[in-house]
Amino acid sequence: xxxxxxxxxxxxxxxxxxxxxxxxxxxxxxxxxxxxxxxxxxxxxxxxxxxxxxxxxxxxxxxxxxxxxxxxxxxxxxxxxxxxxxxxxxxxxxxxxxxxxxxxxxxxxxxxxxxxxxxxxxxxxxxxxxxxxxxxxxxxxxxxxxxxxxxxxxxxxxxxxxxxxxxxxxxxxxxxxxxxxxxxxxxxxxxxxxxxxxxxxxxxxxxxxxxxxxxxxxxxxxxxxxxxxxxxxxxxxxxxxxxxxxxxxxxxxxxxxxxxxxxxxxxxxxxxxxxxxxxxxxxxxxxxxxxxxxxxxxxxxxxxxxxxxxxxxxxxxxxxxxxxxxxxxxxxxxxxxxxxxxxxxxxxxxxxxxxxxxxxxxxxxxxxxxxxxxxxxxxxxxxxxxxxxxxxxxxxxxxxxxxxxxxxxxxxxxxxxxxxxxxxxxxxxxxxxxxxxxxx
Amino acid sequence: xxxxxxxxxxxxxxxxxxxxxxxxxxxxxxxxxxxxxxxxxxxxxxxxxxxxxxxxxxxxxxxxxxxxxxxxxxxxxxxxxxxxxxxxxxxxxxxxxxxxxxxxxxxxxxxxxxxxxxxxxxxxxxxxxxxxxxxxxxxxxxxxxxxxxxxxxxxxxxxxxxxxxxxxxxxxxxxxxxxxxxxxxxxxxxxxxxxxxxxxxxxxxxxxxxxxxxxxxxxxxxxxxxxxxxxxxxxxxxxxxxxxxxxxxxxxxxxxxxxxxxxxxxxxxxxxxxxxxxxxxxxxxxxxxxxxxxxxxxxxxxxxxxxxxxxxxxxxxxxxxxxxxxxxxxxxxxxxxxxxxxxxxxxxxxxxxx
Numbered sequence: 001x002x003x004x005x006x007x008x009x010x011x012x013x014x015x016x017x018x019x020x021x022x023x024x025x026x027x028x029x030x031x032x033x034x035x036x037x038x039x040x041x042x043x044x045x046x047x048x049x050x051x052x053x054x055x056x057x058x059x060x061x062x063x064x065x066x067x068x069x070x071x072x073x074x075x076x077x078x079x080x081x082x083x084x085x086x087x088x089x090x091x092x093x094x095x096x097x098x099x100x101x102x103x104x105x106x107x108x109x110x111x112x113x114x115x116x117x118x119x120x121x122x123x124x125x126x127x128x129x130x131x132x133x134x135x136x137x138x139x140x141x142x143x144x145x146x147x148x149x150x151x152x153x154x155x156x157x158x159x160x161x162x163x164x165x166x167x168x169x170x171x172x173x174x175x176x177x178x179x180x181x182x183x184x185x186x187x188x189x190x191x192x193x194x195x196x197x198x199x200x201x202x203x204x205x206x207x208x209x210x211x212x213x214x215x216x217x218x219x220x221x222x223x224x225x226x227x228x229x230x231x232x233x234x235x236x237x238x239x240x241x242x243x244x245x246x247x248x249x250x251x252x253x254x255x256x257x258x259x260x261x262x263x264x265x266x267x268x269x270x271x272x273x274x275x276x277x278x279x280x281x282x283x284x285x286x287x288x289x290x291x292x293x294x295x296x297x298x299x300x301x302x303x304x305x306x307x308x309x310x311x312x313x314x315x316x317x318x319x320x321x322x323x324x325x326x327x328x329x330x331x332x333x334x335x336x337x338x339x340x341x342x343x344x345x346x347x348x349x350x351x352x353x354x355x356x357x358x359x360x361x362x363x364x365x366x367x368x369x370x371x372x373x374x375x376x377x378x379x380x381x382x383x384x385x386x387x388x389x390x391x392x393x394x395x396x397x398x399x400x401x402x403x404x405x406x407x408x409x410x411x412x413x414x415x416x417x418x419x420x421x422x423x424x425x426x427x428x429x430x431x432x433x434x435x436x437x438x439x440x
Numbered sequence: 441x442x443x444x445x446x447x448x449x450x451x452x453x454x455x456x457x458x459x460x461x462x463x464x465x466x467x468x469x470x471x472x473x474x475x476x477x478x479x480x481x482x483x484x485x486x487x488x489x490x491x492x493x494x495x496x497x498x499x500x501x502x503x504x505x506x507x508x509x510x511x512x513x514x515x516x517x518x519x520x521x522x523x524x525x526x527x528x529x530x531x532x533x534x535x536x537x538x539x540x541x542x543x544x545x546x547x548x549x550x551x552x553x554x555x556x557x558x559x560x561x562x563x564x565x566x567x568x569x570x571x572x573x574x575x576x577x578x579x580x581x582x583x584x585x586x587x588x589x590x591x592x593x594x595x596x597x598x599x600x601x602x603x604x605x606x607x608x609x610x611x612x613x614x615x616x617x618x619x620x621x622x623x624x625x626x627x628x629x630x631x632x633x634x635x636x637x638x639x640x641x642x643x644x645x646x647x648x649x650x651x652x653x654x655x656x657x658x659x660x661x662x663x664x665x666x667x668x669x670x671x672x673x674x675x676x677x678x679x680x681x682x683x684x685x686x687x688x689x690x691x692x693x694x695x696x697x698x699x700x701x702x703x704x705x706x707x708x709x710x711x712x713x714x715x716x717x718x719x720x721x722x723x724x725x726x727x728x729x730x731x732x733x734x735x736x737x738x739x740x741x742x743x744x745x746x747x748x749x750x751x752x753x754x755x756x757x758x759x760x761x762x763x764x765x766x767x768x769x770x771x772x773x774x775x776x777x778x779x780x781x782x783x784x785x786x787x788x789x790x791x792x793x794x
Binding site for chain 1: 672696723750751752753754755793
């Protein structure tokens with residue numbers, strides 16, 4: 001004799017609402033713990049939602065295609081088939097209405113069912129006076145709500161600064177959220193996408209007729225993703241002391257290698273694949289750039305996990321080529337294309353775009369001469385890859401026709417210095433000018 | 441932070457004393473001495489001031505003390521006030537309690553605090569309870585002093601640290617200084633109090649040299665001292681452990697972790713407010729001690745921190761103690777048993793999630 005609420009989970013660190021794309025279960029179905037019950041569109045991707053508890057579906061409260069606010073009750077289960085769940089359903093509908101109203105800026109969100117639980121609600125977090133204590137045993141069985149492993153001082157800090165713990169990644173043992181994590185989250189914002197403002201302009205732009213009277217057209221509401229990008233990049237650019245160093249690479253050999261690979265076995269190798277490979281190797285030589293910045297500490301990584309900025313409709317995302325230093329050019333290329341495809345379909349899983357130790361942003365396909373990128377915090381550097389241009393180059397005292405690729409590194413001066421950036425770029429140039437080394 | 445500075449120069453062993461009550465004047469109001477001399481000087485000054493103070497123990501008179509802490513006191517004050525006893529800790533502790541009841545101020549030396557165990561009943565049941573059980577008629581102004589903690593390779597029976605043990609009993613004050621400055625100021629306070637004091641010295645730092653003021657000063661009980669300022673992790677330590685903590689702190693500083701080393705100086709009363717103030721700043725705490733882990737100083741500090749500033753903690757309070765085994769005789773095993781700097785470094789890193 002018990003009912004179970006399936007509450008909408010925060011499926012990404014920045015999610016406060018989502019859309020139920022499709023239900024995989026219907027009323028009367030038996031659901032096992034861990035079973036996928038629905039697909040949810042978050043602010044970043046479409047993800048599968050697994051039920052934490054099992055039971056028989058009494059009613060689906062949020063229809064497919066509707067907006068679902070985090071913590072709303074999407075479905076009510078009963079522990080036995082045929083059991084009445086009318087009371088639980090009525091209560092859930094009331095809660096859902098309150099949460100929806102709160103999300104739209106109306107009535108405040110209802111108080112968490114148990115004050116001893118840190119509850120993710122769209123309303124402001126409790127103040128210090130009602131700072132969440134953490135007693136897992138106090139969680140109400142009927143309303144499983146998100147709980148966090150967090151240290152006492154971090155919980156207090158989060159409450160004082162109105163931080164949403166769902167957006168904070170815990171770096172302590174078993175994902176424990178520590179003071180450093182919440183301080184960092186406050187400083188840097190918490191969304192994990194954002195990099196160079198790569199624009200997905202079409203190859204042949206069509207002229208859009210402007211209004212004759214010149215009056216502004218209606219405001220376009222920004223998508224959740226666009227808002228996250230706006231916040232993240234503004235914070236990055238405003239708080240990180242960026243400096244940039246540009247290097248020109250004699251790219252004759254690099255361009256030749258593309259053709260040779262294609263001729264060899266139809267293998268498609270792009271300049272980007274080669275640059276990612278070269279960057280991964282260069283990061284092993286210059287680990288100071290393979291790092292993240294944490295206020296009073298810089299964390300270096302023993303793996304070159306390279307984010308590659310990918311343009312998607314109305315935004316961009318930076319999926320990660322993990323352990324790029326241990327992958328061949330071909331593996332890197334295949335992986336980047338697979339990730340880009342998933343990104344375009346909104347199907348990236350969180351682990352595929354959260355984290356990373358370095359970012360490569362490439363506008364080479366637009367043939368630009370050079371550009372600078374905005375650092376993807378907490379990383380300390382981002383590489384902007386321009387297009388290969390036909391230019392006069394000097395070889396053996398003679399000006400000859402050559403190919404030049406310009407690379408611009410933006411680095412966080414709090415963590416690295418100009419000499420580090422210059423040394424890294426020199427290694428990168430050497431690797432790209434003699435690219436055979438990238439293929440072994 | 442009180443004077444905890446490396447002396448401008450070390451004692452010249454060929455021309456200058458390394459024991460006795462006379463410090464080496466440096467001409468600017470300061471004097472150079474080591475920890476053993478600092479205690480001797482405190483005894484000398486207070487015995488001169490107060491004729492009711494007398495010193496008693498094994499070899500304290502003719503032999504100047506097993507560790508030369510009572511050097512020249514016999515010569516200065518005579519055999520009425522500096523008395524050699526037989527090897528009978530139980531006997532002379534009882535005698536001292538009786539003497540204190542008559543209004544005298546005995547100072548007794550245990551050649552090692554390990555030997556206080558045969559006088560345990562006198563200390564715990566008589567010295568610390570007499571005042572209460574006589575309705576305040578007989579306060580016991582008794583100072584029990586001697587070396588505490590592990591010596592070099594003296595094995596299981598002679599390596600105990602008793603701070604936590606004696607702190608357990610109401611009625612006892614437990615003092616455990618780490619520097620000459622602290623030792624002198626605390627000993628003088630002990631000699632002017634009205635209750636029994638366990639004054640725990642450490643053989644391994646008797647030779648530690650420091651410049652201290654020539655002018656008289658006292659250090660009250662229950663007031664700790666910050667031996668090193670830092671913002672990342674509070675390290676609480678007493679006695680010899682302070683020096684291990686400072687060594688670890690230097691090493692950690694090179695890795696970007698700044699420790700604040702807090703020396704409570706008296707384990708009972710414990711300056712928990714000073715420790716808590718530091719933890720409110722650093723949010724992390726590691727306690728280092730030569731006592732054992734179970735029921736040790738670390739257990740007490742951790743519990744009190746939890747009560748006082750639970751919401752300030754960013755990591756569980758770490759404890760680096762003597763491991764819970766009989767002290768091995770082998771030097772390499774002794775090294776691993778004691779709370780040495782390498783273990784402190786590890787514990788601090790753990791607390792800092794590093």
